[in-house]
């Protein structure tokens with residue numbers, strides 16, 4: 001092999017290396033990927049994607065092969081009968097049968113209209129600019145309010161009852177299944193069945209305003225026992241109801257919009273904060289929950305989330321702000 005040949009060889013290897021790295025890095029971001037299913041409905045979506053892609057590629061190869069053969073192939077006279085048949089089979093029968101088969105396969109995946117089996121649990125979700133109200137329906141019908149973080153038991157079917165109070169949003173957990181719109185004045189129902197434990201990411205999939213892209217939520221799928229203890233903990237009132245932090249929270253007027261059960265229960269404009277300290281993120285998946293981010297949030301929520309429906313508390317004295325931050329982080 002000459003000098004030039006080796007250089008080309010090198011280039012190919014480098015290209016292959018980049019391609020392989022890109023593909024494996026892509027596989028890392030499986031928190032929010034419809035192609036890394038962690039639920040039954042997502043498995044259907046992924047199967048449908050691969051089936052359609054491979055079938056489409058096959059059809060493309062057949063058509064291109066025929067076209068190349070027509071241009072480059074040996075020219076020899078054909079009978080009129082052969083030509084008629086070729087057009088009939090290649091132009092009518094093959095597309096009709098092929099497309100019908102793809103359609104039937106696709107339709108077979110539609111969820112049943114006559115679902116009668118009860119789900120394992122029911123969660124009421126209200127989408128709002130720009131966060132998620134979530135309430136777990138207990139066996140006794142009593143709802144446990146929380147927000148911006150979903151927990152689900154493994155290998156169970158959850159029914160999401162979706163609506164919105166302002167504009168149209170869409171509830172989507174790519175790793176678990178397809179999306180469903182949350183529409184004001186309407187109730188939509190979506191069922192998802194988890195099949196793999198892990199932490200995933202849900203998002204709003206319908207443009208809803210300036211912070212649409214900052215309207216997400218972590219989804220934790222865990223063993224039935226762990227889920228039960230999480231739910232039991234969410235059912236309890238707040239960890240601390242007295243102290244400087246709780247006082248400052250009340251005095252600053254946070255309670256006009258937020259409920260912290262056991263401390264202040266009148267607010268329903270913003271997310272329930274009863275167990276806020278146990279959440280992974282701040283501002284519906286916008287930032288990891290840390291003391292520094294929380295202090296920034298209180299000073300200028302608008303800088304973190306444009307269009308946010310929470311006023312700034314920049315005038316709060318440092319000592320009070322720090323006490324509130326400490327108090328919120330302890331709400332496990």
Ligand SMILES: [Cu+2]
Nearest residue numbers: 169204208215
């Ligand atoms: Cu939205």
